[in-house]
Amino acid sequence: MLEIYKLQAGYGPAKVLFDVSLRVREGQVVTLMGRNGMGKTTTIRTIMGMLRPTGGEISFCGRQIDNVPPETVARLGAGLVPEGRRIFHTLTVRENLVATAANRRNVAGPWTLERVHDLFPRLSERSGQMAGTLSGGEQQMLAIGRALMTNPRLLILDEATEGLAPVIRAEIWACLRRLKAEGQAILVVDKNIKELKAIADRHTIVERGRTVWTGSNDDLERDREQVNVFVGL
Numbered sequence: 001m002l003e004i005y006k007l008q009a010g011y012g013p014a015k016v017l018f019d020v021s022l023r024v025r026e027g028q029v030v031t032l033m034g035r036n037g038m039g040k041t042t043t044i045r046t047i048m049g050m051l052r053p054t055g056g057e058i059s060f061c062g063r064q065i066d067n068v069p070p071e072t073v074a075r076l077g078a079g080l081v082p083e084g085r086r087i088f089h090t091l092t093v094r095e096n097l098v099a100t101a102a103n104r105r106n107v108a109g110p111w112t113l114e115r116v117h118d119l120f121p122r123l124s125e126r127s128g129q130m131a132g133t134l135s136g137g138e139q140q141m142l143a144i145g146r147a148l149m150t151n152p153r154l155l156i157l158d159e160a161t162e163g164l165a166p167v168i169r170a171e172i173w174a175c176l177r178r179l180k181a182e183g184q185a186i187l188v189v190d191k192n193i194k195e196l197k198a199i200a201d202r203h204t205i206v207e208r209g210r211t212v213w214t215g216s217n218d219d220l221e222r223d224r225e226q227v228n229v230f231v232g233l
């Protein structure tokens with residue numbers, strides 16, 4: 001459903017991506033790993049149409065998307081949980097969830113407020129609370145719930161467990177395992193190889209803007225020493 005081929009992109013004169021390729025098939029969970037500053041977030045921004053590629057190709061759900069605006073990529077079914085969450089602090093939890101649902105109102109899909117509440121009961125308890133007053137972990141849950149409310153064909157998570165308490169991280173990994181079991185396609189940027197292995201079909205590693213390694217869980221075990229170096233462990 002998502003295929004990136006020899007992607008190049010950057011910020012003005014500063015080139016960041018030189019040769020990134022990756023693929024996510026229907027129902028697959030694919031990881032994007034690499035040390036800080038290697039180009040993971042830039043890859044995601046380029047997929048989402050926030051940055052225009054200077055070379056290579058991106059296709060999503062059968063459409064070439066390397067030159068389309070963010071709203072079109074979202075409408076095609078890419079749901080982003082961005083680094084830093086970017087929730088609306090002065091809206092309530094419920095308003096945050098409902099606001100994004102409207103973007104793809106005409107799409108038949110299973111996500112409703114009730115299902116998000118079932119996935120994250122804390123959001124149900126805090127439904128009328130201003131989102132800015134939630135804890136970091138609750139805000140992350142809200143960011144995930146908000147992306148799900150668009151009924152994404154592909155859910156993209158950028159460092160969704162970073163900086164959170166272990167108990168909250170565990171809750172988010174459990175949520176991702178459940179989504180995977182339901183057949184949700186996911187592209188996930190994270191560093192926790194152990195948790196990633198439990199949900200991923202394929203792994204991708206970028207190093208200085210280039211895809212330098214891809215493989216299955218078995219490949220990852222076989223190449224573990226090299227992978228640890230790439231990921232900075």
Ligand SMILES: Nc1ncnc2c1ncn2[C@@H]1O[C@H](COP(=O)(O)OP(=O)(O)OP(=O)(O)O)[C@@H](O)[C@H]1O
Pocket residue numbers: 011014016034035036037038039040041042043
């Ligand atoms: N808005 C920007 N303008 C200029 N350079 C940027 C901008 N955002 C990121 N960069 C640079 O692009 C490179 C890749 O950054 P990117 O955020 O994609 O890395 P990353 O792999 O996601 O790392 P991290 O885990 O630290 O988020 C870095 O050298 C960074 O300094």
